[in-house]
Amino acid sequence: MSNQVFGNDWVERFKDRASVTIAAGITCAFLGDERNLREYLVADELVKALRNEGHIVHFLLFDDDMDPLNYRQLRVAVNKDQSIIDQFEPFCGKPISDIRSPFDDKLTWAKHFENQFLNRLSSLDCHPTLIRTSSLYSRGMYTPYVREVLLNKDTIIKYLEDTFAGYHPEKLYWPVCPTCGYIDCTHVASANETEVHIECERCGKASWIGYDELRGKLNWKFDCAARWSMFNIDVEPFTKSYLEPKSGSFVVAQGICKTFFGGGKVEPLHFGTVSMPKELGCRILPSLPASTLRNMFVKNYKADLDINEERIVVEASRAEVLPEYNFLSVIKQLLPAWLLDSTELTPVQRELLSKGMRFSKEFLHSEVRPVLPNGEKLESTPIDVLRAMHSLLQRIIVLRESFPNNYEAFIAPTKATIDKLGEQRKPVITHLRRLVGQEQGLPNSRFLFLLPISYLENLESMVSLYLAAKGRKETFAVIDPSALEVPFSLVNTERIAMDY
Ligand SMILES: [Zn+2]
Known part of the structure; x- marks a missing residue:
């Protein structure tokens, strides 16, 4: 197999399939650090490996944006800014798709952090298709699954207790209270074929509501099972803690998916956890x-x-x-x-x-500093070596301009030019590398190709000036080599850093 990361078994598994769908999930309540990236990058690596084998591969990223914002997420999201925390704390408990972004009035909380996260993934060459679960709920795609769960609650609970020892879900569905808009303190009191009875501990109101107007989210394992069935998901990445074989989240969701939602088998892509100070x-x-x-x-x-x-x-x-x-x-x-x-x-x-x-x-705890060949370094280079170096530089500049982006074409004439130096080859190269701070051993033609042409030009004119000054010094005996230290115009390095 061409991909070195995945073994043959992943290719074998799908070899008769034209298309494969890989899913991953997230709650975009804040951006966070690098720790969570592994899940998406490993999934993306499998996407690339299977595409490489000729499959059509869909890579779906589900944002669970019906999840309520909690206080910890709020603090991380706004970088512990107390005034924003005070402003948004009253919204904790509402779905992140229903709260406006603290940083952009035109976006919801969820969309703001989705944008940031997708940009981050994109910078790592990872480009999933984002699907907001709130959109799926509002477009009625979950309705058959929600009805199935609410109308067969007792059967489902019994199935879970019989099949997955120790698993007793607190709630199967979290409705959004139609009166106050919070989702964190609500529950379904009862349900019939047409309506659902919702009770809210926040505002104390109870209401009957039809399936079409009902807003809310399934318990996460049920939500997972529903979208596996809805989108015919083949693979989803999980860590070990989800894959416990008797009653882990994966096996429970897979059981619900097959038994109640008519879904198929999902392959868990097991990845190791990431720890980091x-x-x-x-x-x-x-x-x-x-x-x-x-x-x-x-x-x-x-x-x-x-x-x-x-x-x-x-x-x-x-x-x-x-x-x-x-x-x-x-x-x-x-x-x-x-x-x-x-x-x-x-x-x-x-x-x-x-x-x-x-x-x-x-x-490395040090700043990168530009290396300027200075008068002192030139002073310690023998004059005949500098003269030979000067003609070498002139020739290299011509070659660089002749082959601007073609290293292969640049190598042979460069080597020939260096070889022509004869006995001076070694001292010229040694002093040149010392002048430009490249004393460690990379091939000569490689480093001469990678130095900017303007750098070589500046170096050439510096050596030229020095040689001219030296000639005069022999006559008049007064020249200050330190006057030669500034022919370079330094670019603004802050600016370069900000471009990225
Ligand atoms: Zn309420």
């Missing part, structure tokens, strides 16, 4: 390239993942983000030159630049 929260996403972060969550997806600072640095040192470069070597060897001029950088290189600067600060 709180202080790492929201520092990983802006610091790691999307491919590196994805890889960390997705590879060995069955094993539990313990994320800490050391782990992040190890991931950065392993992940190849450019040919022959891992992320750490990009940060140490390329960023100092890229910082001087980012105008020529490709979108991939710009992502590496902004993430690399943040990574260096967060996890």
Whole structure:
């Protein structure tokens, strides 16, 4: 199989199927940190693997936006801003689809955080189709399931007690009170073929309401079972705690789905839990390239993942983000030159630049600084070596301009140019690498290809000026090499970081 993450069994399972539907669920009450990403990235990896095998794959993300907002979610959502907490605390207990966003009057609470979450997933190349359960309820898609549950309550409870020892659901359905709009303190007192009798402990009102006007949500396991049946779901990711074989959430939902909702078999995609110290929260996403972060969550997806600072640095040192470069070597060897001029950088290189600067600060505890070849470094380079370096730079600039995006075409003439230096090859290359802060061993043609052309041009004119000054110095004996330190125009690095 082409995908290295999933074994053959996943491909075998669906080999006779034209289309496969993979689902995942979320409650978009707040954005949160990176911990919950694994579920969606593992599901997406399976989506990609099956698409790669030629299947049509639907990837559905259900937002349980009929869930009531609770106080803990409110605090996290507004970043503990006490004035917003005071303003929105009275709404706790209402469905998040019925509360306006604290940050945008035109959006509901749920839509605001859905947008943020989908943007986050999209930045990680994960693009599910979002389905709001509130829309499914309001369009009547759940009505047959709600009727089935409310009219056969006793049979269902008996089935659950007989089949899943120890499982006694508190409620099968949570109605929204038609008087006060809260969902957290309501219950169905009774139901008949046409109406449902609702009681609300918040406002103390009781009301009879028809199925068409009824608003509310099924108990989560029933809700899950209903949408599996509604959308013919084949796969959904779950952690171990949901997969306990006797009365875990998955097996209960599967039993309800098959027995009462006419649904089929769903394959649980088991993924390991993620643990991470709180202080790492929201520092990983802006610091790691999307491919590196994805890889960390997705590879060995069955094993539990313990994320800490050391782990992040190890991931950065392993992940190849450019040919022959891992992320750490990009940060140490390329960023100092890229910082001087980012105008020529490709979108991939710009992502590496902004993430690399943040990574260096967060996890290496140092700022990336541009490397300027200065007068002092030039002073310690023998004149004949500088002269040979100068002609090499002139030639490399011509080659770079001739093959702007074609490394393969650039290699051969570059190697030939370097070889022509003969005995001076070694000292020229050594001093050049020292000048640009690239002393570690990457192939010469590779680093000469990755340095911005403007950087090479500036370096060339600097060496040229120095050689001219040196010539005059031999005559007049007064020149200050430090005067040569500023021909570079530094770009605003804050600005680059903000672009991402
Ligand atoms: Zn009420």
